[in-house]
Amino acid sequence: AQSVAQPEDQVNVAEGNPLTVKCTYSVSGNPYLFWYVQYPNRGLQFLLKYITGDNLVKGSYGFEAEFNKSQTSFHLKKPSALVSDSALYFCAVRDVNTDKLIFGTGTRLQVFP
């Protein structure tokens, strides 16, 4: 069955430090992987995606993510966190064999000044 896991409910990091938000997935075929961000009382906004090609994907606001097929992971990273990065982050996966896009439970990122 298609699924995605975000093992951390919350990640805390000091401003200026690197951040990582973890995501692992399970699909029967090749995955399409996505990261979205949600600010309070808003809909989700697209950050980046992996479809095929380079394992390191660059996205909006300085975020990047690394696709690791052997570990079935797609962790979100940023070299230097900003207070304004504080939000709820969602990983999502689509199996190439279906049209369902399944989301993880979300990770709240808190960046402290």
Next chain:
Amino acid sequence: NAGVTQTPKFRILKIGQSMTLQCTQDMNHNYMYWYRQDPGMGLKLIYYSVGAGITDKGEVPNGYNVSRSTTEDFPLRLELAAPSQTSVYFCASTVLATGELFFGEGSRLTVL
């Protein structure tokens, strides 16, 4: 270009009442989705559609119905509201299976 528009933004229902959440997109997207968001549970897929006249169940379809008579509209109907359907509902659309989703601002539903 309005994107994805959801109405209403807020609604309170009594147990057993029915209502329809409206979703319209003006981007000519083929794929449309309905999700519900509960605290600590992430987004759960209720129903989705890959084009006009085609709908399919997601992870949590019970208690809901959808239709897709046009490319633009994808309404979600609750027939007999239950407290378990208290949630924030998001509609989203995309042009391709590999494309990014565009989300509406959400509809907050409370069933008392």
